[in-house]
Amino acid sequence: MKPKLPPRIAVLLVNLGTPDEPTAPAVRRYLKQFLSDPRVIEIPKFLWAIILNLFVLPSRPKRVAKAYASIWEGDSPIRKILNGQVALLEPRLADSAAPFRVSVHAAMSYGNPGLPEVMDNLRDEGVDHFVILPLFPQYSATSGGAVYDALTKWTLTQRNLPNYTIVKDYFAHPLYIQALADSIRRFQAAHGKPDKLMFSFHGIPQPYADKGDPYPKRCKCTAAQVAHALGLRDDEWIISFQSRFGKQEWVKPYTDVVLEEWGQSGVRSVQVVSPAFSADCLETLEELAIENRDNFLNAGGQEYHYIPALNLDEAHIDLLEALSKPLVKGWAGTLDGWA
Numbered sequence: 001m002k003p004k005l006p007p008r009i010a011v012l013l014v015n016l017g018t019p020d021e022p023t024a025p026a027v028r029r030y031l032k033q034f035l036s037d038p039r040v041i042e043i044p045k046f047l048w049a050i051i052l053n054l055f056v057l058p059s060r061p062k063r064v065a066k067a068y069a070s071i072w073e074g075d076s077p078i079r080k081i082l083n084g085q086v087a088l089l090e091p092r093l094a095d096s097a098a099p100f101r102v103s104v105h106a107a108m109s110y111g112n113p114g115l116p117e118v119m120d121n122l123r124d125e126g127v128d129h130f131v132i133l134p135l136f137p138q139y140s141a142t143s144g145g146a147v148y149d150a151l152t153k154w155t156l157t158q159r160n161l162p163n164y165t166i167v168k169d170y171f172a173h174p175l176y177i178q179a180l181a182d183s184i185r186r187f188q189a190a191h192g193k194p195d196k197l198m199f200s201f202h203g204i205p206q207p208y209a210d211k212g213d214p215y216p217k218r219c220k221c222t223a224a225q226v227a228h229a230l231g232l233r234d235d236e237w238i239i240s241f242q243s244r245f246g247k248q249e250w251v252k253p254y255t256d257v258v259l260e261e262w263g264q265s266g267v268r269s270v271q272v273v274s275p276a277f278s279a280d281c282l283e284t285l286e287e288l289a290i291e292n293r294d295n296f297l298n299a300g301g302q303e304y305h306y307i308p309a310l311n312l313d314e315a316h317i318d319l320l321e322a323l324s325k326p327l328v329k330g331w332a333g334t335l336d337g338w339a
């Protein structure tokens with residue numbers, strides 16, 4: 001006997017997560033979940049629980065909540081943009097697997113909407129085939145790896161498992177490189193060319209890279225390909241890493257240090273693009289567009305611009321479509337005998 005309705009296929013766009021509100025208690029809840037993930041913090045569990053609960057969570061949320069409040073737009077930008085990406089991608093996929101219905105959904109590794117809850121709801125609605133697309137262009141165990149973990153933890157709670165496939169990353173996908181190069185070209189058509197173009201990526205601790213996390217190499221590959229597409233000379237661009245957390249060494253060079261050195265050494269104008277972020281968020285709108293701008297100008301720089309993330313750019317949605325549609329069609333192919 002066949003089920004009454006055609007099976008449904010769901011695509012999940014997954015980003016990191018964000019607090020529910022720009023308040024200290026909400027930021028504390030979010031940071032507690034995020035920073036308790038052993039993929040993110042590799043300090044022995046017991047020791048880290050003491051540091052987290054005695055030193056980090058009592059003070060950091062107050063300061064970080066203020067930073068969130070300065071960029072909040074009725075919701076956190078990263079969640080707002082993720083919802084927009086979902087709304088733009090869904091019509092691109094809706095008819096790609098007829099007679100099977102395809103829907104697109106937002107999910108977060110930490111905070112809301114949480115990945116396990118989204119999976120639960122879609123299973124209740126009868127979805128048995130998933131395409132999971134983490135929006136981390138350069139895989140790191142600390143970002144994309146955490147999405148695999150969240151799924152695996154969720155599967156442990158289930159008896160009747162669905163079909164699913166995950167896109168690991170897309171750091172050198174031609175549509176990604178082209179979307180970044182075009183967005184930089186468009187920005188420079190409006191604002192002119194700077195002395196230096198900085199590709200500032202979210203960092204990871206250096207020991208994680210030493211143990212084999214491929215993220216820094218993937219960042220270098222993305223930046224080099226975009227610089228090549230733009231026809232830049234080697235002295236016109238640089239790659240750097242931002243968003244340090246804690247006292248250990250992170251991958252270098254550090255964005256804030258380079259900007260300060262540039263300001264002091266006579267570099268007049270800088271544009272910063274941050275390709276690791278598929279949506280603008282605290283780390284771009286506050287750390288890059290405000291904090292690091294001040295660093296550069298206070299050190300003697302004259303002109304500083306942050307180039308927005310790909311967000312809802314049409315070329316970005318083209319990329320998300322190219323990454324997900326073949327997999328949706330693939331699942332539909334396995335259902336051929338259904339109709």
Ligand SMILES: C=CC1=C(C)c2cc3[nH]c(cc4nc(cc5[nH]c(cc1n2)c(C)c5CCC(=O)O)C(CCC(=O)O)=C4C)c(C)c3C=C
Pocket residue numbers: 016017018019031040041060064076078136140142143202203204205215243245276277280281282283
């Ligand atoms: C050891 C700590 C951290 C690692 C490793 C890390 C990796 C990592 N993070 C992102 C993307 C984002 N991170 C964001 C915020 C953020 N990141 C950390 C720490 C680590 N990240 C913290 C503590 C925070 C919260 C803010 C703060 O307290 O300073 C965000 C922004 C979320 C938002 O709400 O806007 C993103 C996005 C990647 C891609 C990555 C590894 C490559």
Ligand SMILES: [Fe+2]
Pocket residue numbers: 202243
């Ligand atoms: Fe982070």
Ligand SMILES: [Fe+2]
Pocket residue numbers: 243244282283287
């Ligand atoms: Fe930051």
